[in-house]
Amino acid sequence: MQxxxxxxxxxxxxxxxxxxxxxxxxxxxxxxxxxxxxFYLGSxxxxxxxxxxxxxxxxxxxxxxxxxxxxxxxxxxxx
Numbered sequence: 001m002q003x004x005x006x007x008x009x010x011x012x013x014x015x016x017x018x019x020x021x022x023x024x025x026x027x028x029x030x031x032x033x034x035x036x037x038x039f040y041l042g043s044x045x046x047x048x049x050x051x052x053x054x055x056x057x058x059x060x061x062x063x064x065x066x067x068x069x070x071x072x073x074x075x076x077x078x079x
Contacts, residue, residue, distance in 0.1 A: 006050035007059055013043035014067045015074070022079060 017039030024032035050059050 003050045003053040006046045007054060007062060010043045010046035010050060011063055011066050011070075013039045013046060014063065015070045017043060018067070018071050019074060022075075 017036050020032050020036040020039055023029065024036055027033045047059065047063055
């Protein structure tokens with residue numbers, strides 16, 4: 001069960017990283033630019049931990065699908 005929480009955290013950090021990418025304005029804002037790398041690094045670490053118990057095909061499909069859908073909604077609502 002813990003590995004599903006790792007996957008959920010990886011998704012949340014991926015969403016935060018992608019949002020930070022937009023907010024960094026092409027790496028011109030230092031705080032958002034640093035946050036982008038921190039969030040993506042954390043996302044990859046948590047995804048790796050989730051892969052200890054979840055098949056890579058399932059985990060990656062969920063991670064990328066939910067992340068893409070969430071970013072599409074955030075883009076429509078806020079950007």
